[in-house]
Structures are given as structure tokens and as C-alpha cells.
Amino acid sequence: MNWSTKAWNAIDDIYADIIGMPFIKELTEGSLPLEKFQFYITQDSRYLDHFGRALSLIGARANDLQDALAFIRFAEGAVVVENALHGSYFETFGISSAGNIEPACHHYIHFLKSTAALDAVEVAMAAVLPCFWIYKKVGDHIYSNQTSVTNPYKKWIATYAGEEFGELVNRAIAICDKAATTCTEAQQQKMIEAFVTASRLEFDFWDGAYKLRKWSV
Ligand SMILES: Cc1ncc(CO)c(N)n1
Numbered sequence: 001m002n003w004s005t006k007a008w009n010a011i012d013d014i015y016a017d018i019i020g021m022p023f024i025k026e027l028t029e030g031s032l033p034l035e036k037f038q039f040y041i042t043q044d045s046r047y048l049d050h051f052g053r054a055l056s057l058i059g060a061r062a063n064d065l066q067d068a069l070a071f072i073r074f075a076e077g078a079v080v081v082e083n084a085l086h087g088s089y090f091e092t093f094g095i096s097s098a099g100n101i102e103p104a105c106h107h108y109i110h111f112l113k114s115t116a117a118l119d120a121v122e123v124a125m126a127a128v129l130p131c132f133w134i135y136k137k138v139g140d141h142i143y144s145n146q147t148s149v150t151n152p153y154k155k156w157i158a159t160y161a162g163e164e165f166g167e168l169v170n171r172a173i174a175i176c177d178k179a180a181t182t183c184t185e186a187q188q189q190k191m192i193e194a195f196v197t198a199s200r201l202e203f204d205f206w207d208g209a210y211k212l213r214k215w216s217v
């Protein structure tokens with residue numbers, strides 16, 4: 001069994017929980033309250049900024065030059081998506097500024113940045129993989145379960161359900177699988193742990209947005 005199959009098996013339950021979240025259900029139906037989507041989009045804009053930096057750091061640390069190029073391009077993609085949120089999405093959804101980084105976003109970006117900086121590069125690659133893979137799966141799930149042609153969140157959904165994003169995801173999975181073959185069993189296990197932690201943080205990111213969770217003080 002290749003590494004990515006084991007990794008996905010390890011998060012099967014988390015993924016099922018994500019698909020069952022009210023945020024995802026209401027996003028699919030188009031009934032998600034605007035305030036929750038606004039919260040999500042502002043946090044995601046902050047997230048993508050730091051995610052892009054984590055990806056470029058992994059690019060700088062990758063052993064293989066082609067893998068470095070792939071991560072540098074992923075980083076560029078993350079900044080391009082951030083710019084799209086900051087531009088047209090902020091305007092469409094009536095957002096004037098990105099505001100504070102709230103707890104779920106803070107937790108996630110700092111996990112990614114510290115892992116990218118301090119852990120083995122293979123572990124760092126595994127830590128960012130849920131950002132690709134879970135979004136592709138969730139994007140496809142939402143896209144194929146849509147009931148409303150007038151869903152206000154349609155354009156956002158299309159970003160992650162598209163074939164173009166699918167190709168990037170396959171590339172990221174393949175890089176992790178190749179990296180895992182150079183690792184010991186213990187290192188592969190660390191990659192799985194990072195993959196699971198990031199998946200939990202994906203859940204929390206949506207959960208935090210649904211509950212509009214902010215710093216208590
Ligand atoms: C929190 C989060 N995870 C993953 C993605 C997709 O990379 C995103 N836009 N936001």
C-alpha cells in the first residue's frame with residue numbers, strides 16, 4: 001500500500017465528519033448565512049497568505065529540483081487565490097478588510113509554518129497535503145450535491161471542484177508518495193501524523209467559521 005493510501009485511511013473518519021458539518025451542508029445548499037461565509041473568507045484570505053509562505057519554504061527545502069519547482073508554483077497559486085479573495089470576493093460579499101487572525105486560523109497557519117521550517121521536509125510536505133486533497137474532495141462533493149442553481153457561493157465552490165485544481169492535487173500526492181519511499185517506517189509514520197493533524201485543523205477551520213469563533217479577550 002502506498003503512503004497516500006495509508007494516509008487517507010487514517011483520516012477517513014475526519015473526512016466523514018467534515019462532509020457532515022453544517023458549514024459544508026449549508027454551503028452546498030446555498031443557505032449558509034452570509035456572516036459565516038464572510039468570516040470564513042476573511043480568515044481564508046489570511047490563511048492563504050501564510051500557507052503560500054509555508055509552501056515556498058518547502059520549495060526552498062525540497063531535495064529534488066522538480067519538486068522545488070512544483071512547490072514554488074503551488075505557493076504562487078496560493079497567493080493568486082488570496083488575491084482573488086481579497087479582490088472580487090471581498091467586494092461581492094461586502095467585506096471591507098481581512099481583520100484579525102482568529103484562533104482556528106492562527107492555530108493552523110502556525111502549525112504549517114513551524115512544520116515547514118523545523119521538521120523533515122517530507123513531514124512538511126505531508127502537513128500541507130490535506131489543504132490540497134481535502135479541498136478537492138470537499139469541492140467535488142459540494143459540486144455534485146448542489147441543489148440550487150442560484151447558490152451565491154457557486155463561484156467559490158468551482159475553484160476547488162475544477163480539473164485544474166485536481167491536477168495540482170495529484171501532483172502534490174505523487175510528490176508525497178515519492179518522498180515517503182525515501183523515508184524509514186518511523187519517518188513515514190511522522191508524515192501520517194502531520195497529515196492527520198492538518199486534517200483536524202481543516203475541520204476546526206470550518207467549525208470556527210460556523211461558530212464565528214474569535215479570541216475570548
Ligand atoms: C483552510 C484552508 N485549507 C485549504 C485550502 C485550500 O488550499 C484553503 N483555501 N483554506
Ligand SMILES: Cc1ncsc1CCO
Pocket residue numbers: 073074075076077078079081131132168
Ligand atoms: C492548495 C491550494 N489552495 C489554494 S491554492 C493552492 C495551491 C495550488 O497553487
